[in-house]
Amino acid sequence: xxxxxxxxxxxxxxxxxxxxxxxxxxxxxxxxxxxxxxxxxxxxxxxxxxxxxxxxxxxxxxxxxxxxxxxxxxxxxxxxxxxxxxxxxxxxxxxxxxxx
Amino acid sequence: xxxxxxxxxxxxxxxxxxxxxxxxxxxxxxxxxxxxxxxxxxxxxxxxxxxxxxxxxxxxxxxxxxxxxxxxxxxxxxxxxxxxxxxxxxxxxxxxxxxxxxxxxxxxxxxxxxxxxxxxxxxxxxxxxxxxxxxxxxxxxxxxxxxxxxxxxxxxxxxxxxxxxxxxxxxxxxxxxxxxxxxxxxxxxxxxxxxxxxxxxxxxxxxxxxxxxxxxxxxxxxxxxxxxxxxxxxxxxxxxxxxxxxxxxxxxxxxxxxxxxxxxxxxxxxxxxxxxxxxxxxxxxxxxxxxxxxxxxxxxxxxxxxxxxxxxxxxxxxxxxxxxxxxxxxxxxxxxxxxxxxxxxxxxxxxxxxxxxxxxxxxxxxxxxxxxxxxxxxxxxxxxxxxxxxxxxxxxxxxxxxxxxxxxxxxxxxxxxxxxxxxxxxxxxxxxxxxxxxxxxxxxxxxxxxxxxxxxxxxxxxxxxxxxxxxxxxxxxxxxxxxxxxxxxxxxxx
Numbered sequence: 001x002x003x004x005x006x007x008x009x010x011x012x013x014x015x016x017x018x019x020x021x022x023x024x025x026x027x028x029x030x031x032x033x034x035x036x037x038x039x040x041x042x043x044x045x046x047x048x049x050x051x052x053x054x055x056x057x058x059x060x061x062x063x064x065x066x067x068x069x070x071x072x073x074x075x076x077x078x079x080x081x082x083x084x085x086x087x088x089x090x091x092x093x094x095x096x097x098x099x100x
Numbered sequence: 101x102x103x104x105x106x107x108x109x110x111x112x113x114x115x116x117x118x119x120x121x122x123x124x125x126x127x128x129x130x131x132x133x134x135x136x137x138x139x140x141x142x143x144x145x146x147x148x149x150x151x152x153x154x155x156x157x158x159x160x161x162x163x164x165x166x167x168x169x170x171x172x173x174x175x176x177x178x179x180x181x182x183x184x185x186x187x188x189x190x191x192x193x194x195x196x197x198x199x200x201x202x203x204x205x206x207x208x209x210x211x212x213x214x215x216x217x218x219x220x221x222x223x224x225x226x227x228x229x230x231x232x233x234x235x236x237x238x239x240x241x242x243x244x245x246x247x248x249x250x251x252x253x254x255x256x257x258x259x260x261x262x263x264x265x266x267x268x269x270x271x272x273x274x275x276x277x278x279x280x281x282x283x284x285x286x287x288x289x290x291x292x293x294x295x296x297x298x299x300x301x302x303x304x305x306x307x308x309x310x311x312x313x314x315x316x317x318x319x320x321x322x323x324x325x326x327x328x329x330x331x332x333x334x335x336x337x338x339x340x341x342x343x344x345x346x347x348x349x350x351x352x353x354x355x356x357x358x359x360x361x362x363x364x365x366x367x368x369x370x371x372x373x374x375x376x377x378x379x380x381x382x383x384x385x386x387x388x389x390x391x392x393x394x395x396x397x398x399x400x401x402x403x404x405x406x407x408x409x410x411x412x413x414x415x416x417x418x419x420x421x422x423x424x425x426x427x428x429x430x431x432x433x434x435x436x437x438x439x440x441x442x443x444x445x446x447x448x449x450x451x452x453x454x455x456x457x458x459x460x461x462x463x464x465x466x467x468x469x470x471x472x473x474x475x476x477x478x479x480x481x482x483x484x485x486x487x488x489x490x491x492x493x494x495x496x497x498x499x500x501x502x503x504x505x506x507x508x509x510x511x512x513x514x515x516x517x518x519x520x521x522x523x524x525x526x527x528x529x530x531x532x533x534x535x536x537x538x539x540x541x542x543x544x545x546x547x548x549x550x551x552x553x554x555x556x557x558x559x560x561x562x563x564x565x566x567x568x569x570x571x572x573x574x575x576x577x578x579x580x581x582x583x584x585x586x587x588x589x590x591x592x593x594x
Binding site for chain 2: 018
């Protein structure tokens with residue numbers, strides 16, 4: 001499978017990365033080179049093989065079902081959470097107006 | 101007084117504990133070395149001499165008060181700028197995080213500070229740890245302290261932990277943290293003649309580490325020698341409930357368990373790693389390593405890891421796929437850069453912010469990842485890669501029924517010059533050919549210096565162990581270290 005300019009433009013849009021026509025032009029052969037190379041995986045017989053989900057067997061844990069089980073990742077951290085926001089407003093993250 | 105910057109972790113810690121010198125003297129010496137080297141090597145994105153001095157003062161005060169000292173007490177280290185450090189800018193070497201000041205400390209860095217280490221600064225790296233030469237950083241290339249004879253061309257320190265490797269090799273930091281997704285600790289260690297270990301996936305908490313590919317990312321230690329790596333890894337590792345993939349296992353006493361006696365041990369030599377056209381010096385160093393381990397009493401066993409050739413293409417599907425998902429968080433809303441063109445809506449802001457903030461290699465990998473996860477291609481690329489990953493891990497499981505550890509080269513060549521491979525992404529990716537398989541299988545692996553090649557540049561050997569058997573990896577590495585020619589420090593030209 002290979003990509004053309006329309007596909008690259010579509011991928012960029014899905015990835016939310018603004019690209020110029022020139023950048024798309026440069027990316028087409030680069031991405032095609034990489035995709036052609038990874039396509040050799042198609043020759044591997046994977047009949048009956050499960051896709052890997054966990055590289056080291058581990059059990060999933062649940063944290064204690066209490067408020068602020070871990071204070072650092074619990075609540076009441078509004079100001080710390082907003083400290084690095086580029087445009088916080090009134091205790092919220094600020095974004096441009098969204099009117100569809 | 102001897103130059104304190106020549107010492108590694110054990111010597112500094114023990115010297116401070118005995119009173120041969122103070123932690124403040126150590127921090128002062130390294131701060132000066134960092135400052136002097138920074139214009140030439142660019143190993144750090146920010147330096148924090150005050151943090152190193154502050155930690156040292158506490159160690160000196162604790163010692164004066166007769167308190168017990170930690171295992172890293174009095175050792176100032178470099179912190180890869182992928183670890184969130186409270187109050188100190190953390191960027192992942194990307195413009196998109198420039199100015200980001202974490203409100204919390206990563207688990208691994210906190211453990212190191214708790215053990216008495218201090219911070220010299222935040223080390224440069226490939227942007228979001230994507231690269232093998234440290235040329236993708238938004239804060240400039242890192243230069244290796246190594247040079248070819250009679251040649252001043254700047255060489256790559258390896259990547260992505262290039263600031264870490266350059267700083268330790270140049271003796272401006274006695275040790276540094278690294279992270280390894282496909283070889284980012286081991287390849288830079290090999291390129292600069294130092295030691296570096298990536299533990300079993302899950303040993304070190306990923307909490308507070310900027311994510312690249314979450315099923316592969318592991319923190320580890322980079323230092324002068326095997327013993328220093330053992331000390332530092334012991335301080336970094338341990339269960340963390342804040343990381344869902346953290347291993348709930350006690351941390352073994354790796355340092356106390358060090359033992360270079362290889363009698364009764366079987367070393368696997370996988371035939372698939374002997375590539376056609378392999379660099380003659382790399383091939384010779386591998387043969388040397390085999391001879392050294394035999395000399396230490398080990399039995400050498402030829403093994404097969406049949407899916408080795410598929411590891412790299414598998415990695416370059418899985419890692420970008422995970423990266424495209426992880427890096428979706430950089431949206432110009434919650435932290436980091438925001439680019440809001442006049443009159444732009446929310447979607448335009450996302451796209452403009454990400455276009456301005458991510459470097460070309462990061463964009464390339466996000467694009468690949470987005471493509472292989474997109475409707476219609478998911479099964480052909482991503483599911484297929486996850487199945488092949490199962491086979492690669494199975495190869496190792498089967499091999500480890502016959503052998504205790506596996507010995508292979510760390511990288512296909514010694515350090516290359518900056519610019520030599522950056523034009524072609526594929527050629528750069530091929531540099532990880534020997535390091536990626538162990539990453540895909542989540543196994544502990546270490547690079548240890550194996551001597552110099554024909555250009556006088558360091559080569560590394562890689563020891564890969566069973567899951568959870570960091571001790572076996574450290575021990576075989578120690579046996580190599582005791583027999584390999586001692587690599588001198590690179591001549592100081594900066």
